[in-house]
Each structure stands twice: as structure tokens, then as C-alpha cells.
Amino acid sequence: MDKKQAYQDKFYAQMDEWKAQISQLRAKAEKAQADAQLKYMEEVEELKAKQKQAEAQMHKLRDAQGEAWKDMTAGVESAWDELGEAMKRARKRFS
Template identity: 50%
Template sequence: MDDKTAYQEKMNAKLDEWKADIDKLQAKARQAQADAQIEYKEQIDELKKRRDRMEKELEQVQSASAEAWKDFKDGADKAWDAMSDAMKNAWNRFG
């Protein structure tokens, strides 16, 4: 397995994990009181935006040539870190 394929698999696995985490937060939001539901919704909306950005970064990596994909990797890594931080913050706040 080459580096690009391994990286793509790692990113896909993490995206799947984040999607499941967002679903869990949405379930908690439905159980929360009205005021808390607003906060949950705002946080979940932000997480979804970040997840969508991460998916676009992954698409760029996947479509890049064997030589060029490493250039996209830097941007994807930054988006990855931002998503990780946002997810941790959401779980610390609501989890």
C-alpha cells in the first residue's frame, strides 16, 4: 500500500468516526431542554461545515496525481486538525 492510499484510508476512517460522533451529538440535542438545543444545533452545524471541508480536502487528495497529492496533504492535515479540535470541544461541552 502506498502512502497516498494509506492516508486516504486513514482520512476516510476518521470521517466515518466523526459522522457517528455528530449523530450521537444530534441524539443528545433532541433530548436536551430547549435552550440547550439551540447550543447543540449551533455546535453541530459548525461540525458539519468542518466535516464537509474535510471531505473536500479528501476529494482533492484522491484526485491528485501520485506526485501532487502531497501538496494537498498539507491542507488536508490542517483541516483535519481543525476538525479534531472542534470535535473535542463539542464533546467536552456536551458529551
């Protein structure tokens, strides 16, 4: 397995985990009382938007030719870190 494939596999494994967590948070939001539900649903939508940004960066990297993918890792990691931090904050608020 080459480095690019390993990088992509790591990213997609983490993304699958975060997708599952977002689904769990959405379920909690749907069960919350009306005033809390709105706040939770906004948070879930923000997480989904960050998830889409991270996936878009990863798709660009995946489509990069040759060694150009290495130059794109900064954008992927920035989006990844942003989503990771948002997930941490959301899990704290939802617990």
C-alpha cells in the same frame, strides 16, 4: 498499498468515527431542553460544516495525479486538525 492509499484510508476511517460521534451529539441535542437545544444544534451544524471542508480537501487530494497529492496534505491535515479540535470541544460541552 501505496502511501497515498494508506493516507486516504486513515483519513476516511477517522472521518467515519467522527460522523458517528456527530450523530450521537445531534441525538443529545434533540433531547436537550429548548434553550440548550439551540446551542447544541448550532454546534452540530458547525461540526458538519467542518466535516464537509475536510472531505472536500480529501477529495482534492484523492483526485491529484502522480506525486502532487503530497503537496496537498497540508490542506487536508489543517482541515482535519480543525475538525478534530472542534469535536473535542463539542464532546466536552455535550457531556
